[in-house]
Amino acid sequence: MNEIKEVMRKAPRNREIINELMKLLGARKVSDKLTDLISYSHDYWPITFQWFLKGEVPSLPDAVVFPDSIQDLIKLVKFANENNIPIYTYGGGSGVLGAAVPEYGGIVVDMKKFRNIEIYPEDMYVEAGAGVNGMALEMFLNRYGFTLGHFPQSLYTSTVGGWISTKAIGQFSVKYGGIEDMLLGLEAVIPPGEHLIIKPDPRAAVGPDLKSLFVESEGLFGIITKAYLKIWPYPEKRILLSYASPDLEDALRSVRKIMISGARPAVIRVYDKVETLKWFYMSKKAKGRVGTIIVIEGNKDLVEAERRIVEDAFSSSIPLGEEPVKYWLKNRFNVREISDYLPLGIIIDTIEVAVGWSNAINLYNDVINAIKSIEGTLIAFAHASHFYPQGVCFYFIFGGLPGKEKGVLEYYNEVWSSVMNAVIKYNGAISHHHGVGRMRSKWIKKSIGESAFNLIKRIKEAIDGKNIMNRGNMVI
Ligand SMILES: Cc1cc2nc3c(=O)[nH]c(=O)nc-3n(C[C@H](O)[C@H](O)[C@H](O)COP(=O)(O)OP(=O)(O)OC[C@H]3O[C@@H](n4cnc5c(N)ncnc54)[C@H](O)[C@@H]3O)c2cc1C
Incomplete structure (x- = not known):
């Protein structure tokens, strides 16, 4: 335990907890093994991996528990509330912003036994x-x-x-x-x-x-x-379509038409010119263009009607058939780049945001230019993969090799600040689906406004007066 440095821990260690928890839940459901404490000290926030490479951890909990009933949880929450001990609930640990980090120690509650x-x-x-x-x-x-x-x-x-x-x-x-x-x-x-x-x-x-x-x-x-x-x-029929459009603006205009028509293909993904090279590598016609893949599925009569709407909306683009979509379907869960590159000092991360159609192209251009202008950036690109009649979610991906002087953390914070500030400027949502966690907390008030932020705080105080639940997260 001594060689491990805790980078985020904000409370002294509480050695009494473990015995009390064993009495409360039974020894089988409680662990203070170092391997468990380390495993539950982080989620998938890329910064934590940087720390691990140096032998550092975000913050070790005092205990990890594995409850399997409502009664266990009631006893646990009562005990934590009476003794002012923080509780951090843990699902799969795949969050990417540090939301599950047990910053103030206390108890991590693994929920995987609730699996009916x-x-x-x-x-x-x-x-x-x-x-x-x-x-x-x-x-x-x-x-x-x-x-x-x-x-x-x-x-x-x-x-x-x-x-x-x-x-x-x-x-x-x-x-x-x-x-x-x-x-x-x-x-x-x-x-x-x-x-x-x-x-x-x-x-x-x-x-x-x-x-x-x-x-x-x-x-x-x-x-x-x-x-x-x-x-x-389970869908009766599936149709796979793909297109190459002259530029991002053109492709997004086609998608907006689909969204306004009321048609709802299951998947629409528009890749900028850089990311198109990856997903449309097999198609010469896509080179220098913006690739879109579409999956329509459901009732067989409805999907045919949706096909006609999609084909009409993309009539000025080049149809590229099923192959790029099949390639995406096969590779869509592969994310190994992030862990492959980290040991080489290259940090890769993603930032997802939402914005109205009227500001979409300006936001995209501003963000890509801002990331590219930061010293150390190797690459910056994006796709749009969630759509609404009102607007779009952009998913920005960046990779950087900050070098010794700057350091990973400084580079990483510079990129994040530039993206968050651009989104706030265009009145967008600073997160579309990853959430706030530790990483985005410094922008939450600016993004949602003081009155909304204060209301969240008041609701939190009313439900959890002692602030035992995920203490430190969202800075609430
Ligand atoms: C490679 C990769 C790809 C991803 N792709 C997507 C994507 O396509 N779409 C997307 O939305 N997200 C994506 N994410 C982000 C992440 O998977 C999601 O945020 C996911 O919903 C987190 O679920 P989890 O069970 O892993 O939660 P955890 O990471 O364990 O926890 C996340 C937060 O939820 C809280 N929590 C967990 N369980 C409970 C509970 N039972 N009760 C109360 N609070 C709880 C935790 O305290 C924490 O604050 C991706 C992440 C990775 C690493």
Whole structure:
């Protein structure tokens, strides 16, 4: 333990906790093994990997617990509340902004034992434990002829509770929506130790919509234990289309037409000229152009109608057929570049934001130019992969080799600041689906405004007066 440096820890170690937790939950469900403490000290925030390479960790918890019942969680939250001990809820640990880092030590609660799944076929929803793994849930539904339609790139490593807590969205979002569109109800254990049940209704106008309070709450209000999510019949037919457009503006104009028409292809991905080289490498006609891939799926009659709308919207672009889409479908979960390049000193990260159509091209140009102008940048490119009649989500990717003088952290912060400031200038959302966590917290107030920020603080104080839930996150 002595050789490990904790870079973010903000509270003294509490050695008493472990014995008390063992009495409370039973020794089998509690760990203070160093390997567990290290494993649960971080999520997938790239900065933490930089620290690991130097033998540093963000912040070790005092204990990790593996509860398997509501009763366990009620006892745990009561104990933590009475003794002012922070609780950090942990799903798959695939968050990319440090939201799960146990900054003030305390207890990390692993939720993976909450993994029951039950389908209600007539009412078209599924009940899933908060710890259910994304791919396991989708495979289970497929076996019975259904799909959730939720395919984040982290499908194999994220959980139902994490999805709600970060407001996740999947690659097939244009048709199926984000997790907020699927959520019918949920259960949670909230301070000072109560079981909260929000039942699944097709729609309810009976007081404020409390389930929404937990969407993108990043563990601040309680521990989600299960969710009720809408399901769809497994698609009857799938159509794959791709196009090469002269430039980004032209491709986005075509997508806007589709979105306004009311057609909802499941997947639309527009790559800028740089990223087109990667995903359309097999097509000479795509070189120097902007590539778009489209997947239309669902009822066989509806998809044919949507095909006609898409073909009409892209009539001025070059059709490139199915091959680029098949290549994307095969490779869409491969993210090994990030960990391959880090040991070489190259930092790669992604920043996703949302903006209205009227500012889309200006924001894209400003962000790419700003990142490229920062010393150390090797590459900056983007795609747009989630669309609305009102606007678009850009997913910026950058890679840099900062060099010895500047250091990774300084370079990384410079890039993030330049992107966040550009988004605020164009009145966009500083996050579209990864959330706030530790990385974005310094911009939250500027982005949503002081009155909204203060209201979140007041809600937090009312639910969790002692601030035990995810202490330090979002700086709330
Ligand atoms: C390679 C890669 C690709 C990704 N692709 C996508 C993508 O396509 N779309 C997308 O939206 N995101 C994506 N992400 C981000 C990440 O996967 C999502 O944010 C995901 O929803 C996090 O889920 P998790 O279970 O891993 O949560 P964790 O990382 O464990 O936790 C995230 C936050 O939620 C809280 N939390 C977790 N479980 C609970 C619970 N039961 N109750 C209360 N709070 C809880 C934690 O305290 C933390 O604040 C990607 C990440 C990686 C590494």
